[in-house]
Amino acid sequence: MPSSTVENYLKQIYLEQQAQQGHDLVAMGRLAAAMTVTPGTATTMIKALAEANLVAYEPRSGVRLTRAGEQLALHVLRRHRLLELFLVKALGLDWSEVHDEAEHLEHAVSDKVLQRIDDYLGHPAVDPHGDPIPTSKGKLVPQNHQSLAEVDLHRPVRIARIADQEPAFLQFLHKSGLTPGVALTVQARDPQADNVQLKLTHKSPALLSLGTAAAAKILVEST
Amino acid sequence: MPSSTVENYLKQIYLEQQAQQGHDLVAMGRLAAAMTVTPGTATTMIKALAEANLVAYEPRSGVRLTRAGEQLALHVLRRHRLLELFLVKALGLDWSEVHDEAEHLEHAVSDKVLQRIDDYLGHPAVDPHGDPIPTSKGKLVPQNHQSLAEVDLHRPVRIARIADQEPAFLQFLHKSGLTPGVALTVQARDPQADNVQLKLTHKSPALLSLGTAAAAKILVEST
DNA sequence: CACCGGACTTTGACTAATCAAAGTTATTAT
DNA sequence: ATAATAACTTTGATTAGTCAAAGTCCGGTG
DSSP states (O other): OOOHHHHHHHHHHHHHHHHTTTOOOBOHHHHHHHHTSOHHHHHHHHHHHHHTTSEEEETTTEEEEOHHHHHHHHHHHHHHHHHHHHHHHTTOOOTTTHHHHHHHHTTTOOHHHHHHHHHHHTSOSBOTTSOBOOOTTSOOOOOOOEETTTSOTTOOEEEEEEOOOOHHHHHHHHHHTOOTTOEEEEEEEETTTTEEEEEETTOSSOEEEEEHHHHHTEEEEEO | OOOHHHHHHHHHHHHHHHHTTTOOOBOHHHHHHHHTSOHHHHHHHHHHHHHTTSEEEETTTEEEEOHHHHHHHHHHHHHHHHHHHHHHHTTOOOTTTHHHHHHHHTTTOOHHHHHHHHHHHTSOSBOTTSOBOOOTTSOOOOOOOEETTTSOTTOOEEEEEEOOOOHHHHHHHHHHTOOTTOEEEEEEEETTTTEEEEEETTOSSOEEEEEHHHHTTEEEEEO
């Protein structure tokens, strides 16, 4: 059974690979920063994971998950995301705080309990942030959402996913009514001013101004 | 924050102290066996816990919790027992299997989540095996139940608690209808034959034969 | 083309938790 | 009272995970 440290490394490599669309070699520096360990620690750990055939390691260029490593990572991600949704739905926790809770529980929950949680929730496809939940077989349906930083002006869209887990940012979104499912359009965009203007379809106040960095973290789908 | 290893040692010392009614010094051998570590490991660990003022250690005679250690142990026990009940009530797990599940989760669940679980369950006093749940302040109302090995013959009693967590034993009890709340009387007892005869008040088959060791693990209260 | 600087790896050291085996102490039996 | 024995402690070693700091490699820039 892999330790929770191993599970965390694999999960993080998976997430970094996703974040680098296409470019699947994750640099050691990136990984070390994401894990908040020193680069030397990451190197040591990755050499052990490579020995166990969970990653392919290319010294001085980076690391990538093997099939086995990816399966394990998806299993961890499934536990994490089902737990997040369960904490919100069954225990009424705030969506801004469930990420950190799930971070601990994901290493302690058995397959049996996870199965029950999945049944309880009715086999959901996404977690409270719109992140897709891998199946028990380790499959994850690829999403391809545009963000508010790039979607066409005036196109009617719905918020599908928030690509950030920071409690403070999530609380701001909640306060502003920018939660998954909400319908809106981008009214204007000014790259010079680093500004995006939103119009919420069924809310008031209906107008909102965001920086590009924040807009890029809000993913949408056409309605 | 104490490691889960430390939490487990303290919890185990607490349980052993309880099991040795009155005699509050727990022998190292006993503790080592309960923790399934070698005696040397227990000695080393206990010296560290004594350094941290969580236990009082008397070399070559045993160990006992300090106030601080007891508070921590009760906190762990609270998490464990609330989780057991939650797994049964909210997720429909079998009472015979929740002990082992809770054993892992008890170290991963935050105070906030535990609070929500307690609310969800309506602040219960006992877990699915009848074991009392310490309060959030670290108080545990002392129980004083007799077992089926000692209660008066023909006295009408109700099962209050099962003093064993073995899945196989719990499954046997379930199959036999010997679960907390069930009303019964002891019809006969034969020490020579190591045998106890039970009559279940509202069940059929109403007659049951148990060995003394099994009967001693079933605690009852008068009705 | 040499060398500079940043990214990466190596090395040596540390902590927590563990075991095996040797050493010590106390209790019991003769 | 002494010897045998069981219970306990000590010692030396191991594994997982980590850091600090020294060493190495490589892609530019002059």
